[in-house]
Amino acid sequence: MxxxxxxxxxxxxxxxxxxxxxxxxxxxxxxxxxxxxxxxxxxxxxxxxxxxxxxxxxxxxxxxxxxxxxxxxxxxHFADYAAALEALQSEGLVYPAFMTRGDVREHAQNCEHASGIAYPRDPDGAYLYPGEEKRLSRSEQQAMVDDGQPFAWRLDMQAALSRTGPVQFCELSGDEGTVEVQAEPHLWGDVILARRDVPTSYHLSVVVDDALQSISHVVRGADLMPSTSVHRVLQSLLGLPEPLYHHHRLILDADGGKLSKSRGSxxxxxxxxxxxxxxxxxxxxxxxxxxxxxxxxxxxxxx
Incomplete structure (x- = not known):
């Protein structure tokens, strides 16, 4: 059904x-x-x-x-998400990331100043995470965690894609039935999967929930279509089923902007x-x- x-x-x-x-x-x-x-x-x-x-x-x-x-x-259901994160940790696909947003912004701006080239940003406009911690050994990473430094768990996207290879998703598209869309997870870089104080993220929890609830059709706003690329990578890595997707039109305000809680719609x-x-x-x-x-x-x- x-x-x-x-x-x-x-x-x-x-x-x-x-x-x-x-x-x-x-x-x-x-x-x-x-x-x-x-x-x-x-x-x-x-x-x-x-x-x-x-x-x-x-x-x-x-x-x-x-x-x-x-x-x-x-x-x-934080335990469900923690189990998924542990599975990715056991495969060496996540790492503790210690740079704050301010650190990342400073790093990106320094790179732009030195090279004259715009630093890459993700589909939401945020600077991509540099991933300096991946150069450290696991013992060095753990030492920083044990020292109490704030961190977030990030997916090593390059390592993840070396496991999955190219990924696609099926988009419902009227008379054509479904259209296969080539996912572009690399555009997101090393996304956050959990924080020290919150043991999950939107990306991780949504794919776990969709699988546990046997969701067959994901119908959501067109603004979330880029996120589907990340979700397909996680589904592939965790061995979770792939739903059919439909990203619907957005309801806009009088100025043509997306309705949102933050804008007081x-x-x-x-x-x-x-x-x-x-x-x-x-x-x-x-x-x-x-x-x-x-x-x-x-x-x-x-x-």
Whole structure:
């Protein structure tokens, strides 16, 4: 049976972009004769809270989103992510990285000043991690860890790709069914998989959860398409199944920018308080005839 998932973070109010993704996932699950699961990606314990979680679930219930099972809270499953990280550690594919963001920025700017060439950045615009620690022996790395220096566990992308070789993912694309997309994980460099204070990251937890929940279809915003390259590498390294993907259009604000919690985009709660109905919300995101519109989204995702 096809299994879809909607996986928001309870670190702020849901907005129209979340509503579109949730409604689209539910409609596509229905069309496919499958089910929808709600997952709470709450690994950021400093920003996520029970109050925000309760508001999020209330918004989804009001919208008509029905999860086939109680939501999975990532904060309750750190042991699952730790086991995956240990598997990668045992293969020598991760290393402790001690440079802070400020250190990386200083290193990159010094390189740019010396060479006159722009230092490489990842798809999110952040400077790639230099990976100086990979030159150290394991005993030297461990000595720094034992000394109490703050660090994060990073994936050695070059070593990882030497194991996996080229990776691809299958993107649902309307009349063509699926299109094979060549992944470009090298563009991300050595991504963080866990921190000393948080034993996982978005990249690691999402692939572990998708596998444990038998997710067959990952339907999410087009802004997350570059991340799929990292996820496919991790799935390959950990022997996890590969879902089908569909990266849907984004709901934009009046200025053409992506809706986001950090930018204070109008929340579903505010729209509810203003008297709007779930049908109004569906109309606002172009899913007023939810079944037909969902199919059209797959056929014409560029809208």
């Amino acid at each position: 096809p299994i879809f998932r909607f996986a928001p973070s309870p670190n702020g109010e849901l907005h129209l972009g979340h509503a579109f993704s949730a409604l689209l996932n539910q409609a596509l699950a229905s069309v496919a004769g499958g089910t929808l699961l709600v997952r709470l990606e709450d690994i950021d314990l400093a920003r996520c809270s029970p109050v925000l979680e309760a508001r999020l679930l209330d918004d989804l219930a009001w919208l008509g989103i029905v999860s086939a099972h109680p939501p999975r809270r990532q904060s309750e 109008t929340s579903l709660a505010a729209l509810r308080a203003a008297g709007l109905t779930p049908l109004d919300i569906a109309r606002m995101v172009g899913l007023q005839d939810i079944q037909l519109s969902a199919s059209a989204e797959i056929e014409h995702p560029e809208r």
